[in-house]
Amino acid sequence: MIEIFKTNVNSKRQSNRILKMLKRIFPNASFIFDLEDCDKILRVDYIETVQIPVIKNEIINLGFACEILED
Numbered sequence: 001m002i003e004i005f006k007t008n009v010n011s012k013r014q015s016n017r018i019l020k021m022l023k024r025i026f027p028n029a030s031f032i033f034d035l036e037d038c039d040k041i042l043r044v045d046y047i048e049t050v051q052i053p054v055i056k057n058e059i060i061n062l063g064f065a066c067e068i069l070e071d
Contacts (some may be wrong), residue, residue, distance in 0.1 A: 003052055006039040008065040018042075018059055025058065026050050039069060 009015050015033040022031050029046040042056060052068070059066035 001046055001048070003044045003046070003055075004045070004069040005042040005056065005059070006065075006067050007033075007042055007059065009033060009035065009040050009042070009057070011035070014064070016062070018022045018062060021058060022055060025054070041069060042066070 006048070009018065012035065015035060019031050019033065022029070029050050030042060032043045032045075033042065034041045042059075044050070044052075056066045058062065
């Protein structure tokens with residue numbers, strides 16, 4: 001399954017911090033930031049055991065905006 005999030009992450013340093021944390025929590029998921037996109041998207045490729053609300057809340061807890069990008 002794939003989910004796309006809109007964020008306000010602006011730098012590679014910030015994205016690396018988030019990716020490190022997410023990979024620790026969900027080692028079987030794939031996370032990719034596209035900081036060149038106007039929505040600073042985070043693409044998550046996951047299996048059913050990944051809880052999308054947890055991803056969103058963890059990013060928000062680090063001080064960043066995060067919302068699911070609707071189709």
